[in-house]
Amino acid sequence: MQCLYLTGFMGSGKTTIGKIVGELLSVEVVDTDQWIEEQEQTTIAEIFKEKGEAYFRQLESQVLHSVTKRNRLVTTGGGIVIKEENRQFMKENGIVIFLDCSVEETLNRLKNDTTRPLLATDKEQQIQTLFTSRYPWYEEAHITVDTTGKAINEVATEVVTRINKILEGETAL
Secondary structure (H helix, E strand, O other): OOEEEOOOOOOOHHHHHHHHHHHHOOOOOEEEEHHHHHHHHHHHHHHHHHHHHHHHHHHHHHHHHHHHHOOOOEEEEOOOHOOHHHHHHHHHHHEEEEEOOOOOHHHHHHOOOOOOHHHOOOOHHHHHHHHHHHHHHHHHOEEEEEOOOOOOHHHHHHHHHHHHHHHHOOOOO
């Protein structure tokens, strides 16, 4: 099986859904954010604070290239799509799945989250701005699955079904 990439805005469920999808497909799951934190031995928030977003985005691209391999599911950070080369790399090396989620649901899911460095001030405005700017890039995915108001297992099952359709050669996504 090709490499699978879960993309989507922060709070869309990439890490949680990824674990379940990995189990259902019997593939290894690698989370780029966790990988970076382990390699850097610090949190993403600290990386942003001490070395800046540009440094983090560079790490993110490096990790993407190093973890891509067959029979693996890669759950990505919400901003990985910012770089054209990352989007192109994922499309060329696997199946990209966009976990879509409404802005309202995202706000609800992240209202008490203090770990996101890009949401340090005016969380509602930041979410709206980032979401709107990134959305066209997320839509470049091979598959889009809406997570809004759905149970985790329902989303995971839909993701697996859609992946299997592609693997079986069906064109309707």
